[in-house]
Amino acid sequence: MNNGSATPLIASVCYVRVAVSEPNASARFVSDIFGLQRVADQDGEIAFRSDSRFRTVSLGRDSADGASIGIEVWDDKALEQIGGRLRELGFAVKEATTSECQRRYVQSALLTEDASGNRIDLVVRPTQSGRRYFPTRDAGIVAFHGVGLRTTDSNRDLAFWKALGAEVSDWVGDIAYLRIDGLHHRVALYPSTRNGLLYAAFEVEALDQVMQNSYFMQESQIKIVQGPGREAASRQIFLHVEGPDGLIFSYVNGMAELGEKPRLARQFPLTATSLCDWGSESKDVPELSARD
Amino acid sequence: MIQLKDVSYVRLGSPDLESAEHFATACLGLQIAGRGKKDLYLRSDARAHTLCYSEGDPRDQTVGFEVGDEASLQDAASTLEQLGHAVHAGSAQEAERRKVKAFIGFRDPTGNHVELVVRPERSGQRYFASRDAGITGFSHIGLNSTDPRRDERFWTQVCNARVSDRIGDIPLMRVNAIHHTIALVRAPKAGIQHINHQVETSDDVLRSYYFLNERRVPIVFGPGRHPTSGARFLYFKGPDGMVFEYSVGVDEVEDEATHRPRQFGFEPTSFCMWGSKPAGMALPKS
Numbered sequence: 020m021n022n023g024s025a026t027p028l029i030a031s032v033c034y035v036r037v038a039v040s041e042p043n044a045s046a047r048f049v050s051d052i053f054g055l056q057r058v059a060d061q062d063g064e065i066a067f068r069s070d071s072r073f074r075t076v077s078l079g080r081d082s083a084d085g086a087s088i089g090i091e092v093w094d095d096k097a098l099e100q101i102g103g104r105l106r107e108l109g110f111a112v113k114e115a116t117t118s119e120c121q122r123r124y125v126q127s128a129l130l131t132e133d134a135s136g137n138r139i140d141l142v143v144r145p146t147q148s149g150r151r152y153f154p155t156r157d158a159g160i161v162a163f164h165g166v167g168l169r170t171t172d173s174n175r176d177l178a179f180w181k182a183l184g185a186e187v188s189d190w191v192g193d194i195a196y197l198r199i200d201g202l203h204h205r206v207a208l209y210p211s212t213r214n215g216l217l218y219a220a221f222e223v224e225a226l227d228q229v230m231q232n233s234y235f236m237q238e239s240q241i242k243i244v245q246g247p248g249r250e251a252a253s254r255q256i257f258l259h260v261e262g263p264d265g266l267i268f269s270y271v272n273g274m275a276e277l278g279e280k281p282r283l284a285r286q287f288p289l290t291a292t293s294l295c296d297w298g299s300e301s302k303d304v305p306e307l308s309a310r311d
Numbered sequence: 312m313i314q315l316k317d318v319s320y321v322r323l324g325s326p327d328l329e330s331a332e333h334f335a336t337a338c339l340g341l342q343i344a345g346r347g348k349k350d351l352y353l354r355s356d357a358r359a360h361t362l363c364y365s366e367g368d369p370r371d372q373t374v375g376f377e378v379g380d381e382a383s384l385q386d387a388a389s390t391l392e393q394l395g396h397a398v399h400a401g402s403a404q405e406a407e408r409r410k411v412k413a414f415i416g417f418r419d420p421t422g423n424h425v426e427l428v429v430r431p432e433r434s435g436q437r438y439f440a441s442r443d444a445g446i447t448g449f450s451h452i453g454l455n456s457t458d459p460r461r462d463e464r465f466w467t468q469v470c471n472a473r474v475s476d477r478i479g480d481i482p483l484m485r486v487n488a489i490h491h492t493i494a495l496v497r498a499p500k501a502g503i504q505h506i507n508h509q510v511e512t513s514d515d516v517l518r519s520y521y522f523l524n525e526r527r528v529p530i531v532f533g534p535g536r537h538p539t540s541g542a543r544f545l546y547f548k549g550p551d552g553m554v555f556e557y558s559v560g561v562d563e564v565e566d567e568a569t570h571r572p573r574q575f576g577f578e579p580t581s582f583c584m585w586g587s588k589p590a591g592m593a594l595p596k597s
Contacts, residue, residue: 226513234586247517298521
């Protein structure tokens with residue numbers, strides 16, 4: 020992943036900015052139901068914490084600069100290098116203005132889009148918080164973990180992510196699990212008829228919290244999109260739940276650690292047992308369903 | 312004092328052995344060990360059998376406990392008789408049907424039919440399940456009690472059981488290092504309240520949840536986790552209304568000498584820390 024250099028180009032998936040029709044209604048879901056800590060309200064964007072970072076989720080209105088995924092880049096030198104690579108591959112890359120950086124709580128950034136049109140922010144020095152994370156309810160969230168993205172052009176999107184230094188860990192059909200650190204994946208690309216965020220995943224302490232949240236959602240009459248389940252390839256336990264506007268947030272735990280050694284990506288068939296070892300199925304979200 | 316070493320088997324009467332066999336193999340996942348004239352023997356671990364369905368009344372439910380040797384068995388018989396329990400000395404033929412060397416039968420104060428057995432048979436052939444439920448062995452039973460305080464005295468003072476934890480008045484009792492082998496459950500009459508088999512991992516508990524749901528086996532409690540023993544569990548209903556449990560991760564009591572039973576309040580979170588609620592299975596009343 021480091022391509023021979025001492026440090027990687029990118030370090031983490033550090034935030035999701037989501038555009039919704041009713042930010043206040045969605046905010047209640049994110050804080051009161053899902054269990055993140057609401058921290059700020061700036062330029063019409065409501066910010067939430069899930070760990071030591073200042074914010075990992077923002078909710079805003081559907082506007083031109085309303086939605087994006089933040090990828091933390093090692094430093095400005097790496098940012099320049101990635102920018103060059105992406106331009107070479109024909110992707111439009113724009114330097115973020117001061118106000119765009121402020122809205123993102125970062126020091127510098129390149130704003131770009133993958134081939135499907137998913138807006139990706141390549142950011143340097145995202146803001147941390149000096150105070151520890153203290154959520155509204157005991158959902159057991161430990162950290163923002165990663166994202167699932169819809170792709171309409173998986174080959175070109177894969178080229179985009181490889182330019183950032185990501186590697187494919189495994190395939191399920193044409194779903195690609197992308198590794199950017201020692202963990203099995205932080206980004207997963209799901210073939211779809213449209214672009215956009217499929218889910219944002221938050222790591223919880225253990226299986227206990229995945230199950231507790233599952234019963235909590237049932238009692239709160241929140242739709243469970245899929246789970247509790249376990250991804251066959253990554254061994255990750257998951258629970259996908261749906262908030263307003265079809266926003267899917269996930270509790271996850273137990274993902275396999277692969278380490279830094281090169282590893283051949285494995286191909287799993289696109290069947291229900293590849294998507295969930297336990298037997299859970301998604302009825303309404305086609306990207307999460309086996310088409311067999 | 313009667314020294315129970317472990318729970319050995321359960322014998323259940325059933326009017327329909329064919330349905331019982333289908334459930335035990337296709338759903339529960341046990342291995343058929345053999346058949347007698349009116350008996351179906353099932354394995355769950357290295358023992359020759361741990362569950363036997365016998366043609367008859369489903370109210371006929373017996374639990375067998377292993378004791379050390381025939382001398383202990385004789386001592387147990389006289390202890391029980393002195394206390395006024397009628398003791399049945401098993402005949403050779405009856406012992407053969409139970410695959411044990413010798414046994415006695417009696418009723419506990421609630422009226423539960425209990426057998427004490429010597430040298431239950433093991434099998435040289437390893438256990439090979441009929442479906443991949445991950446079962447590692449028969450482990451404990453829930454036993455009905457019309458008076459849990461009285462029955463706790465019987466199991467802990469006449470026998471060697473020790474209370475590991477209590478939920479309200481309900482004692483969870485061990486006879487070895489495993490957190491509990493007998494769980495008393497308040498009920499209006501005698502009977503076995505549930506039969507527990509251990510499985511390998513929590514994955515097996517969740518897999519079986521989806522598997523049994525798809526086959527329309529009534530799930531009566533779980534998937535969940537007991538805060539007492541720490542076990543992840545799933546309860547479901549088999550033939551004749553008998554409840555079976557899969558669980559994994561039952562704690563062992565580390566220090567026999569210093570262990571003090573913890574008191575849990577009589578409330579849903581004392582039975583499940585994940586938030587599952589029993590459905591179609593009465594929680595014992597305090």
